[in-house]
Amino acid sequence: MVDGATRDGYGAGLVELGTSNPNVVVLDSGVSDSTRSKKFGDKFPDRFFNMGISEGDMVCTAAGLAQAGKIPFATSFACFLLGRSMDQTLVSVAYSNTNVKLVGTHSGLAVGEDGPSAQMIVDIAYTRAIPNMTVIQPADWEEARQATIALANYKGPAYMRLGRSNVKGIYDPKTYKFEIGKASVIKQGSDAVVFATGSMVEETMKALEQLGTEMNVTVVNVSTLKPLDEATIIDQVGKNKIVITAEDHNRIGGLGDAVCEVLMNHQICKPFKRIAVNDTFAETGSASELYEKYGLSANHIVRALREVKA
Amino acid sequence: MNNSKVAHLENRAKQLRRKILKLIHKAGSGHPGGSLSATDLLTALYFGDILQYDSKDPHKPGRDRFLLSKGHASALLYCTLAEAGYFPEEDLADYRKINSKLFLSGHPHPKTPGVEIASGSLGQGLSVAHGIALGIRNEFPSARVYVVMGDGELQEGQVWEAAMSAAKFKSTNLIAIVDNNKVAQDNLTKDLKDIEPLEDKWRAFGWETLRIDGHDMSQIMDALQKPVGKEKPRVIIADTIKGKGVSFMEGQTAWHGVAPNDEKLEAALKELA
Numbered sequence: 001m002v003d004g005a006t007r008d009g010y011g012a013g014l015v016e017l018g019t020s021n022p023n024v025v026v027l028d029s030g031v032s033d034s035t036r037s038k039k040f041g042d043k044f045p046d047r048f049f050n051m052g053i054s055e056g057d058m059v060c061t062a063a064g065l066a067q068a069g070k071i072p073f074a075t076s077f078a079c080f081l082l083g084r085s086m087d088q089t090l091v092s093v094a095y096s097n098t099n100v101k102l103v104g105t106h107s108g109l110a111v112g113e114d115g116p117s118a119q120m121i122v123d124i125a126y127t128r129a130i131p132n133m134t135v136i137q138p139a140d141w142e143e144a145r146q147a148t149i150a151l152a153n154y155k156g157p158a159y160m161r162l163g164r165s166n167v168k169g170i171y172d173p174k175t176y177k178f179e180i181g182k183a184s185v186i187k188q189g190s191d192a193v194v195f196a197t198g199s200m201v202e203e204t205m206k207a208l209e210q211l212g213t214e215m216n217v218t219v220v221n222v223s224t225l226k227p228l229d230e231a232t233i234i235d236q237v238g239k240n241k242i243v244i245t246a247e248d249h250n251r252i253g254g255l256g257d258a259v260c261e262v263l264m265n266h267q268i269c270k271p272f273k274r275i276a277v278n279d280t281f282a283e284t285g286s287a288s289e290l291y292e293k294y295g296l297s298a299n300h301i302v303r304a305l306r307e308v309k310a
Numbered sequence: 311m312n313n314s315k316v317a318h319l320e321n322r323a324k325q326l327r328r329k330i331l332k333l334i335h336k337a338g339s340g341h342p343g344g345s346l347s348a349t350d351l352l353t354a355l356y357f358g359d360i361l362q363y364d365s366k367d368p369h370k371p372g373r374d375r376f377l378l379s380k381g382h383a384s385a386l387l388y389c390t391l392a393e394a395g396y397f398p399e400e401d402l403a404d405y406r407k408i409n410s411k412l413f414l415s416g417h418p419h420p421k422t423p424g425v426e427i428a429s430g431s432l433g434q435g436l437s438v439a440h441g442i443a444l445g446i447r448n449e450f451p452s453a454r455v456y457v458v459m460g461d462g463e464l465q466e467g468q469v470w471e472a473a474m475s476a477a478k479f480k481s482t483n484l485i486a487i488v489d490n491n492k493v494a495q496d497n498l499t500k501d502l503k504d505i506e507p508l509e510d511k512w513r514a515f516g517w518e519t520l521r522i523d524g525h526d527m528s529q530i531m532d533a534l535q536k537p538v539g540k541e542k543p544r545v546i547i548a549d550t551i552k553g554k555g556v557s558f559m560e561g562q563t564a565w566h567g568v569a570p571n572d573e574k575l576e577a578a579l580k581e582l583a
Contacts, residue, residue, distance in 0.1 A: 049444060052478070054468070054474070058437075060434045061475065062441060063427060063438050068442045068444075068446045069371075087434075092437075095428045096428040
């Protein structure tokens with residue numbers, strides 16, 4: 001297992017792609033050191049375009065590069081990338097169906113002290129609502145590395161959501177194989193299933209340590225948020241008594257809504273609770289303080305698992 | 311350029327204007343004013359041997375690219391593409407109609423042969439054109455990317471982001487053309503929010519500028535035939551008249567997005583006879 005931030009896995013994946021796929025090009029909007037796209041830029045300067053602090057221009061330039069046969073990864077902090085280029089993403093990327101990969105790092109409350117203007121908590125809702133878009137959020141370094149490579153091999157617009165902070169490695173690079181559209185069962189249980197995404201997978205694993213043998217909990221990493229792996233969700237809901245979703249994102253339009261939609265569409269009714277930001281802007285503070293105060297920490301997952309009765 | 315070639319292009323532009331007005335009339339909606347203002351520019355590009363394209367192979371590698379950033383002038387683009395042989399003229403009957411075979415939407419989309427990118431949200435075309443220019447410059451150094459923008463569109467901040475980017479990357483294979491018809495949907499562009507002095511602005515952003523009469527075919531051809539420089543991207547500021555060629559449409563905000571009725575069409579076609 002490799003411990004590290006998903007943004008670092010992205011940087012490593014890009015460097016691999018630099019050698020293996022000459023059509024891959026990378027854009028950034030002035031934060032390449034933080035997003036790790038600089039790792040690619042340092043090695044392949046002719047295929048790296050730092051567009052300066054102008055995300056709308058960057059996203060449309062990426063669309064043009066795609067129409068010239070390139071595979072562009074347009075990178076910035078999640079808050080600016082999508083906040084500043086919603087229309088560009090709609091028209092030049094999704095509607096035009098260009099082969100652009102949007103990569104937003106520093107997502108969620110996990111970004112911490114920079115405060116709510118830097119804490120992107122609506123990007124899953126934004127991107128899931130856009131036709132033609134694939135939406136991915138890897139849970140650890142290795143999955144981020146593999147997802148980066150998978151996105152280069154996938155034709156079509158996509159958004160990948162990454163984090164700043166280090167997370168504990170979940171997947172063994174030797175055995176794990178990421179696949180777009182597939183959720184992965186990290187631990188099979190029978191009492192409750194937690195569908196988690198991104199940094200909340202680690203938080204869920206911490207919750208399991210606290211619970212010990214009290215409950216036999218299933219953990220599913222939903223790393224592709226669109227298209228959702230409905231088969232795995234339905235299967236695991238059937239195998240467990242209660243259902244929890246966990247995401248570092250607003251409760252509206254995120255993983256919780258997506259899972260609810262699947263369950264409603266299939267007339268499945270189970271005790272349910274979502275762990276998410278409760279439709280509020282947070283504040284400054286460390287990531288762990290914010291997770292505690294705004295209901296995302298392992299403690300909250302434990303509480304939810306105990307409170308929701310089958 | 312010789313007089314007979316100029317006269318030939320002028321005549322083609324006139325025929326194109328007639329087709330545009332008939333098309334918008336038939337569809338019952340559309341944007342005549344901004345289509346007629348840029349008609350001479352597209353005529354020169356497509357029929358003056360400027361743009362290098364193969365209408366039978368729309369995705370031919372190494373082709374020159376054309377982008378209509380002011381996507382509301384779709385009637386002009388579709389009539390031009392049909393005339394250039396990308397699809398039969400009969401197919402234009404689907405314009406703005408549901409189930410359109412060639413996806414002849416109110417604003418362009420790349421499902422239509424000859425269209426490189428969707429447009430309709432102003433301000434994005436220069437960035438996209440620049441992305442294409444960056445993408446093709448090593449493999450096809452002689453290929454050019456042309457993008458036509460509206461003057462009102464220059465009020466969008468993204469245009470200036472893209473202008474800075476193209477200067478930074480010395481994208482001399484990118485040629486921007488401003489259809490400076492001076493009239494936007496609501497108002498005169500200068501009253502809405504003045505974009506002048508245009509040449510000073512573009513120069514300050516690192517561009518080479520040319521300013522021409524956008525209805526004078528020899529001036530248009532001279533500007534388009536001028537070899538590109540070695541350092542700076544080029545903008546051609548074409549002073550035009552909104553609704554050009556139809557007296558009652560010229561310079562009128564009212565004809566920005568309104569289709570002519572039977573009577574107005576007949577009157578317009580009479581003027582363009």
